[in-house]
Amino acid sequence: MTYRSMIAEEIFYRGHEGDQVQAYVARPLGDGPFGSVIVIHHMPGWDAGIMEIARKIADQGYLTIAPNLYTRFGTGDPDEVAAVARAAGGTPDATFVGDTAGAIDYLRLMPTSNGKVGIIGFCSGGRHAVLAASSLDNLDAAVDCWGGLVIASEEQLDENHPVAPFDMTANLASPLLGIFGNDDASPTPEQVNQHEEALKQHGKTYKFNRYDGAGHGFFSVNRPGYRAAQATTAWVEVFKWYDRYLSA
Amino acid sequence: MCTWIVEHTTVSGSAKGPAGWFHLNQANVYFDHPYHAPLDHALIIDFVETPDEVGNRVAVELTEESARRLVDSILAALESGEAGHPVRLEVPAAIA
Numbered sequence: 001m002t003y004r005s006m007i008a009e010e011i012f013y014r015g016h017e018g019d020q021v022q023a024y025v026a027r028p029l030g031d032g033p034f035g036s037v038i039v040i041h042h043m044p045g046w047d048a049g050i051m052e053i054a055r056k057i058a059d060q061g062y063l064t065i066a067p068n069l070y071t072r073f074g075t076g077d078p079d080e081v082a083a084v085a086r087a088a089g090g091t092p093d094a095t096f097v098g099d100t101a102g103a104i105d106y107l108r109l110m111p112t113s114n115g116k117v118g119i120i121g122f123c124s125g126g127r128h129a130v131l132a133a134s135s136l137d138n139l140d141a142a143v144d145c146w147g148g149l150v151i152a153s154e155e156q157l158d159e160n161h162p163v164a165p166f167d168m169t170a171n172l173a174s175p176l177l178g179i180f181g182n183d184d185a186s187p188t189p190e191q192v193n194q195h196e197e198a199l200k201q202h203g204k205t206y207k208f209n210r211y212d213g214a215g216h217g218f219f220s221v222n223r224p225g226y227r228a229a230q231a232t233t234a235w236v237e238v239f240k241w242y243d244r245y246l247s248a
Numbered sequence: 249m250c251t252w253i254v255e256h257t258t259v260s261g262s263a264k265g266p267a268g269w270f271h272l273n274q275a276n277v278y279f280d281h282p283y284h285a286p287l288d289h290a291l292i293i294d295f296v297e298t299p300d301e302v303g304n305r306v307a308v309e310l311t312e313e314s315a316r317r318l319v320d321s322i323l324a325a326l327e328s329g330e331a332g333h334p335v336r337l338e339v340p341a342a343i344a
Contacts, residue, residue, distance in 0.1 A: 074302040090252035
């Protein structure tokens with residue numbers, strides 16, 4: 001029987017344009033080699049929930065890193081930093097992509113890495129996961145958990161978010177797993193269908209799982225929208241996806 | 249929801265935060281996942297003096313229903329206040 005252990009700690013790594021990015025790293029101890037997962041937080045920021053998820057994924061045998069996408073707004077209390085970041089319109093997409101490229105490099109250089117790196121994101125982070133997988137060619141698997149604004153109207157785009165990830169579908173470079181609640185309003189089931197149709201048309205490798213009786217954010221154990229049965233089933237699917245694409 | 253769309257409005261007055269009273273210049277208002285309240289979505293208001301300063305704000309995260317009640321209460325209080333104080337005082341330049 002394997003001795004179950006991990007280490008979780010705050011680190012800094014080099015992200016977009018060489019900037020130092022604050023991050024939470026949770027990784028199993030042992031020789032590995034392990035696959036890796038980048039864990040992307042939602043709009044409220046680098047909170048305790050995203051760190052719990054990093055540890056959950058690490059417990060399954062993956063090196064994880066959860067970058068603080070709001071690092072440039074400050075490295076103090078995450079809720080205070082998030083308030084300033086949100087008021088400023090969030091992190092520009094170009095900065096996020098650069099930070100993700102840096103996170104991939106960081107993980108691949110870890111001595112226990114098997115060289116394969118995936119990504120997962122929740123809510124706005126789900127959109128980020130699709131964006132990263134459509135902007136970078138060295139991710140091995142992506143998981144979008146109910147990413148809002150993957151499909152966006154002209155009015156929803158701005159200087160920091162100039163292109164909807166949906167419009168980059170032709171460039172998607174890694175297998176994509178989508179996890180969606182059928183009661184969600186962002187994305188709506190119709191938008192999920194539209195996204196799936198585009199993935200089909202472009203011949204992409206993907207799997208979209210839709211869950212009845214679940215809405216937006218149904219993995220969040222501290223919110224009324226948590227759906228135990230659907231979340232448990234969906235987490236199994238997430239780990240199957242990573243086992244398939246991130247194993248040595 | 250997780251949107252980057254935030255309503256900004258200028259406000260004048262004072263608020264009391266962790267470091268004491270401060271001058272108010274702006275309120276940032278959005279409806280999204282809260283940080284602390286155990287809700288899926290909340291009406292969130294951050295009262296700030298300097299928008300890009302971290303840590304000096306007064307924050308509230310309200311259920312949609314209570315936020316609407318608060319709006320009604322504010323309007324009712326303003327209305328009764330105006331009725332009881334018909335003479336408008338000139339607002340001091342320091343908090344205008």
